[in-house]
Amino acid sequence: MNTEVVAATPLLPLIIYFVAIVFTTAFMLGGAYFLGQKHHAKAADEPFESGIVATGDVHIRFSVRFYLLAIFFVIFDMESVFLFAWSVALKESGWLGFIEALIFITVLIATLIYLAAIGALDWRTSRQRVVTPHKLR
Incomplete structure (x- = not known):
């Protein structure tokens, strides 16, 4: 040959x-x-x-919240890249890799809950957050 x-x-x-x-x-x-x-x-x-x-x-002039949202998007987007790489190597990583990915996803969910709790994902202004009595009905 x-x-x-x-x-x-x-x-x-x-x-x-x-x-x-x-x-x-x-x-x-x-x-x-x-x-x-x-x-x-x-x-x-x-x-x-x-x-x-x-x-x-x-x-x-844009509000700083636009940039915060962009940073959150980039962070969560990069985390999805890591999860994609993990899913490609799922057979090679075994149960230990599965548990590590489960911990990673748990941290992601906890971070998202924390961001929502501190109001980082709330776009309303302080004036819009005030609840007036006529809106309660």
């Missing part, structure tokens, strides 16, 4: 995949170029506007 053919065999799927990706990308970009609209408005060349004339100031 030829050793050059044996050494090149594992690369064949990778080469086919790379060619398919390049072809798909070229097809999508070419299709968008030929089938897309051909207008040249003044605002079309401005970044992030897509042809819509910009109004107002871009420096809008």
